[in-house]
Amino acid sequence: MNESEPPVVEPLVPPPEPAAPPKPVKEPPRPILKRLFGIGVWGWIKLIALCILVGFVVLASNFDPSSPDVDIPAAIGAIVRQTLAAAGWALQNFWKPALAGAGIVLPVWILWRLVSLPFRK
Template structure:
């Protein structure tokens, strides 16, 4: 007797897969943030970066000797002065980049070579 070529397979019940939740629906357990919280909400790292940017811009404003209380203040000339000072500082950095790079390399490269020699037996 040969086996039945079309044996009856047991019926498998397939349940529908639920639709994935959208990111807004999955976070629905939290109340929506207010407009002020969304506008001014900032992380600690964000506030550190903002403070650094304020200091950098303040440096250039003070370096350009901008005085808003002066009755002869000219905003166009003040912005041009800040831009001129910024470009002069960038130009100085480009012209003199090799000096701090060379001074740093005089310290870093020998220490790096010594570290590589000392750690050589421990590397595979």
């Protein structure tokens, strides 16, 4: 530096602010029917299976809504009794096929899990 030259003073300038991230575009709300009935294929399959199951229970209880002597509390009681009876029957009679099926399915499932282990995260 020469003595004849004045010292260079850099102005104090604040660093530039980072650019603000773009604001997410707000999607319009879905229509009411889409929100109400917008379920996937698997959801519809489960809903149909539930309808069939409830239909079996209602038919097994001999509920007839067109009968003049309809008694809703008695019908609900009959449905509960029939459901418990069906559950008891299933526990008594379905353990053998379940055990036989498990003897085949579980070893295959364990083998599949072992084979696919390197490919899972």
